[in-house]
Amino acid sequence: MISPVEPWSRPAHRPTGREAAVMLVAFTGGEVLTGMDLTGAVPAAAPVGALDVRLHHWADNPGWIDGWRTGPLRALAERELPDATVLDAATSCYTIQLTVADPSDLTHLQLAWAVAAEVCRAGAVAVLDAYAHDWYPAPKVAELDPHRPFTVMREISVVAEADPVPGFGHPVHTRGMAKFGRPDLITGIAAEQVGEAAGVLNQLASRLAEGHVLAPGQQIRVGRTRTLTVEPYVPGDRVPDVGLIADGLLLAEV
Known part of the structure; x- marks a missing residue:
């Protein structure tokens, strides 16, 4: 008997009216997927009707496909894949997308990864999580356990930019919070506090994934001496543009 897959829950879900979206790009040597059997791989309530799976051939749109495997994304692939050259031989890719309205659970993510x-398993060589900017070798994705627990750091990235910005510090920010229907988070910090800031963003991201909400004007106590105020993230003269995919919230020192 196949054990049912439990949904990844959001125990603190607060409705916001926002949409949650996920996009995975799987590189292949052509059409490899001839059918799908998701029996025992996703929760019963997974939003299968919202699933959009498409095959794209390099010959039809070379610039679009190459855009996923060149530039900054290529640099990430060279760090995160055992052999990034497998991307060069790929002649096609599948996009796996879902957009759901204000989800009260995270079954859309379970479905996308399934x-x-x-x-x-059918023959892809690597997968890009387009919103989190994370690469995964195909064998690692192929062996994902449907019964694995939810882990926020499996779904997002926390990025510390190398170059400080005058008057702001080193930008540290999340990527991928759109997968939960929540804004990404960004803060500016001194070099020696980057690790602490990454830990704070990870904790806050976990709370948002559970369904909590951060709103402008809200204050967050960090340790015994620091307080951060939540502000809308608006890049400008003082606040750097880190190229977020969607909107963001700035955590500013009081």
Whole structure:
């Protein structure tokens, strides 16, 4: 008997009216997926009707496909994949996308990864989490356990930019919070506090994934001596543009 897959819950879910979206890009040597059997791989309530899986051939749109495997994303692939050259030989890719309105659970993410695992078992070479900017070798995705617990750091990235910005510090920010229907988070910090800031963002991201909400004007106590105020993230003269995919919230020192 196949054990049912429990949904990843959001125990503190607060409705916001926002949409949550996920996009995975699986590189292949052509059409490899001839069918899908997700039996025992996703929760019963997974939003299968919102699933959009498409095959794209390099010959039809070379610039679009190459955009996923060149530039900054290529630099990430060279750090995160055992052999990034497998991307060069790929002649096609599958996009796996879902957009759901204000989800009270995270079954859309479970569904997206279950489909990616199917594509990887069928012959994909690597998968890009387009919103988190994370690469995964196909064997790692193919062996994902449907019963694994939810881990926020498996779904987002916390990025510390190398170059400080005058009057702001080193930008430290999340990528991928759109997958939960929440804004990304960014703060500026001194070099010696980057690790602490990454830990704070990870904790806050976990709370947002659970369904909590941060609102402008809200204050967050960090340790015994620091307080951060939540502000809308608006890049400008003082606040750097880190190229977030969607909107963000700035955590500013009081």
